Amino acid sequence: MPKKRLIAVLIVRDGKVVQSIRFKHTNVIHSNPVHAIEAFNKWAVDEIVVLNVSRQPDASGHFAEVVSRVSRHCFVPLSVGGWIIDSSIAARLLRSGADKLVLNTAFQDDHDLVHVLSRRYGRQCIVCSMDVKRNAEGETEVMVDRGRRATGKSPLEWLRHTEELGAGEILFNSIDNDGARKGYDLDTLELLCAKSNVPVIAFGGVQTWHHLMQGINAGADAVAAANIFHYTEQATRKAKSYLADHGVDVRVEGRSLV
Amino acid sequence: MVSVVDYGIGNLGSVLNALTEIGEDASLATTPAEIGAAGKILLPGVGAFSEAIENLRHTGLADALAEHVDRGRPLLGICLGMQLICRQSAEDGQHEGLGFVDAQVLRLPSGPNHKVPHMGWSTLELARDSAIARGLQSGSDVYFVHSYYVECNDPSDVIARCMHGISFCAIVGHENVYGLQFHPEKSQEIGLSILKNFADL
Numbered sequence: 001m002p003k004k005r006l007i008a009v010l011i012v013r014d015g016k017v018v019q020s021i022r023f024k025h026t027n028v029i030h031s032n033p034v035h036a037i038e039a040f041n042k043w044a045v046d047e048i049v050v051l052n053v054s055r056q057p058d059a060s061g062h063f064a065e066v067v068s069r070v071s072r073h074c075f076v077p078l079s080v081g082g083w084i085i086d087s088s089i090a091a092r093l094l095r096s097g098a099d100k101l102v103l104n105t106a107f108q109d110d111h112d113l114v115h116v117l118s119r120r121y122g123r124q125c126i127v128c129s130m131d132v133k134r135n136a137e138g139e140t141e142v143m144v145d146r147g148r149r150a151t152g153k154s155p156l157e158w159l160r161h162t163e164e165l166g167a168g169e170i171l172f173n174s175i176d177n178d179g180a181r182k183g184y185d186l187d188t189l190e191l192l193c194a195k196s197n198v199p200v201i202a203f204g205g206v207q208t209w210h211h212l213m214q215g216i217n218a219g220a221d222a223v224a225a226a227n228i229f230h231y232t233e234q235a236t237r238k239a240k241s242y243l244a245d246h247g248v249d250v251r252v253e254g255r256s257l258v
Numbered sequence: 259m260v261s262v263v264d265y266g267i268g269n270l271g272s273v274l275n276a277l278t279e280i281g282e283d284a285s286l287a288t289t290p291a292e293i294g295a296a297g298k299i300l301l302p303g304v305g306a307f308s309e310a311i312e313n314l315r316h317t318g319l320a321d322a323l324a325e326h327v328d329r330g331r332p333l334l335g336i337c338l339g340m341q342l343i344c345r346q347s348a349e350d351g352q353h354e355g356l357g358f359v360d361a362q363v364l365r366l367p368s369g370p371n372h373k374v375p376h377m378g379w380s381t382l383e384l385a386r387d388s389a390i391a392r393g394l395q396s397g398s399d400v401y402f403v404h405s406y407y408v409e410c411n412d413p414s415d416v417i418a419r420c421m422h423g424i425s426f427c428a429i430v431g432h433e434n435v436y437g438l439q440f441h442p443e444k445s446q447e448i449g450l451s452i453l454k455n456f457a458d459l
Contacts, residue, residue: 072275251399
């Protein structure tokens with residue numbers, strides 16, 4: 001069994017790293033994403049996810065340029081997503097140094113695109129970003145289109161659907177928990193982890209290292225956070241030590257050989 | 259100077275970034291002539307074995323790589339590149355490989371605790387000393403993404419092993435030919451150090 005992974009997520013709007021609170025993005029944390037990568041203390045993190053939450057599609061290739069700059073400093077797997085609306089954008093992001101593609105709305109609106117990308121680049125290249133929200137009836141429902149559109153589907157229905165279309169991994173996030181600092185949506189997470197045939201990444205709501213631990217205990221293969229990593233010195237290294245100290249099988253930092 | 263074989267398999271950016279990071283000059287080799295002129299060759303690869311080997315054959319790159327190896331010059335295969343340098347692969351039927359290493363490529367068995375593809379950070383166990391593994395210690399974690407593995411007919415070709423359901427060869431070495439099943443360009447310091455070892459051969 002591979003090690004449990006610690007993942008840092010960069011939420012990028014118009015080329016700048018922003019804070020995310022219930023999918024609203026206001027505060028700019030870093031004007032240059034490369035500085036954020038460096039601030040993440042890159043030797044401790046196991047993987048990096050960069051999500052483009054700009055309001056407009058990336059017609060000019062500006063986000064691909066960000067990916068390209070980030071990838072030059074990133075020697076762990078790099079997943080990128082946001083506005084992957086056709087296969088040429090996907091190809092451009094991979095050429096810019098991305099290793100995996102994060103898809104969300106395409107799982108609702110463009111099944112062909114998911115299918116084509118999964119076949120062309122392999123299932124391991126396709127990450128399904130699953131955003132859930134509790135609706136008026138108190139049921140947890142999957143949302144797409146940056147959290148604005150309800151699918152009417154439950155997380156387990158969505159899991160089956162996305163695995164069938166070719167998802168190789170699930171990046172699970174709860175809009176209610178995002179930026180709320182109370183930890184992951186553990187009930188839904190546990191349900192997904194029990195049923196998923198592909199790795200599940202827990203995301204959304206981390207305020208303490210204990211929250212990461214809760215994600216692991218719920219069965220997640222990887223635990224992710226965004227905001228918290230920007231505001232603590234040596235954050236990812238401390239998070240990693242915490243997990244290791246609590247008996248989680250994490251990657252030990254490599255000693256330099258040369 | 260390391261020449262990276264470009265045979266239309268897409269993203270070479272990560273490998274080139276990693277070579278730049280360790281201060282090594284890197285160039286792309288797309289023609290047999292460029293391979294003929296190369297000192298050290300890095301053969302990357304993702305995707306299907308049959309398509310990749312077909313590509314290498316019809317472009318004449320396979321013959322050029324064989325000449326390179328015959329001249330005793332170093333070659334390093336990464337991920338699918340490591341599988342391509344073997345005798346044969348069982349991925350979607352039986353396919354002949356480049357045959358630089360006496361080994362075959364087999365499907366990883368899957369199980370509840372060892373899903374296939376094997377994706378993520380797993381631990382290396384060193385089997386023997388080698389210039390490519392200089393400074394490397396057992397217990398180091400590197401990043402894997404693969405569904406097939408290399409089984410060597412000569413156990414002395416195995417430099418390091420990894421466990422995922424079964425124990426498989428993670429670093430292979432035969433004379434001047436080497437292979438890494440993991441992605442050194444995505445394995446942080448450990449991976450960069452192994453690339454540096456290759457560049458310094």
